[in-house]
Amino acid sequence: DVKVTQSSRYLVKRTGEKVFLECVQDMDHENMFWYRQDPGLGLRLIYFSYDVKMKEKGDIPEGYSVSREKKERFSLILESASTNQTSMYLCASKENYGYTFGSGTRLTVV
Amino acid sequence: AQSVTQPDIHITVSEGASLELRCNYSYGATPYLFWYVQSPGQGLQLLLKYFSGDTLVQGIKGFEAEFKRSQSSFNLRKPSVHWSDAAEYFCAVGGEGGSEKLVFGKGTKLTVNP
Structure with missing residues (x-):
């Protein structure tokens, strides 16, 4: 799987x-x-990447950046966390028309 | 730009009753349509998807959805709801192209009464 x-x-x-x-x-x-x-x-797209070292902004990229140095790993970076970034973050990967989601990271900024 | 509307924020049904969750989409080309379910504290699980062919799509857990191009709709149905179906349901639209992003609706929360 x-x-x-x-x-x-x-x-x-x-x-x-x-x-x-x-x-x-x-x-x-x-x-x-x-x-x-x-x-x-609902779910709003922050960033996506279609290849190593390639990235594109999604609908709400402000306050975030990303890194994709290797094909298998895609990192989301909050340069200076703020309380309005408290949220559930979901990662997904896609091949052809199949999307697979991770279980999510619930981030709380205090 | 693609978009998805789920008109119902919250729906309550009795166990054993039928269910229909509405989804309307906006997309300029051939849409690829998805329904996901999310139980509390869990990730997203794919219920079903439509790419082409038969407009009535069967999914897991007894769910089905019908694609109606003329109405830009992709409504989810289940003939008899079980208490375990209580969850949040998300409709999403994507498109052709390897990097095509998935755009989600805001979700419909389903409550099932005993």
């Missing part, structure tokens, strides 16, 4: 900290995505 692993299930960080959310897929997929999920807003 395909697998997308997000390294942390729960994270608590302080305002102003630099935060790394890691996502690893074992399927050799080229395309990977980071979404943010908030109640009543």
Whole structure:
């Protein structure tokens, strides 16, 4: 079975900290995505990557950056965490028309 | 730009009753449509997807969905709801192209009464 692993299930960080959310897929997929999920807003796309070192902004990229140095790993970076970035973060990878999601990282910024 | 509308934020049904969750999409080309379910504290699970062919799609857990191009709709149905179906349901649209992103609706929360 395909697998997308997000390294942390729960994270608590302080305002102003630099935060790394890691996502690893074992399927050799080229395309990977980071979404943010908030109640009543559904899932919103932050960034995606269609190849190593390639990235594109999604709908809400402000306050975030990403890194894709290897095909299997796609990292989301909060340069200076703020309380309005408290949310559930979901990573996904895609090949052809199959999307696989990780279990999510619930981030709380205090 | 692609978009998805789920008109119902919250639906309550009785166990054993039928269910229909509505989804309308906007997409300029051939849409690829998905329904996902998310139980509390869990990740997203794919229920079913439509790419082409038969417009009535069967999924897991007894769910089905019908693609109606003329109405830009992809409604999810189940003939008899079980208490374990209580969850949040998300409709999503993607498109052709390897890097095509998936756009989600805001979700419909389903409550099942005994």
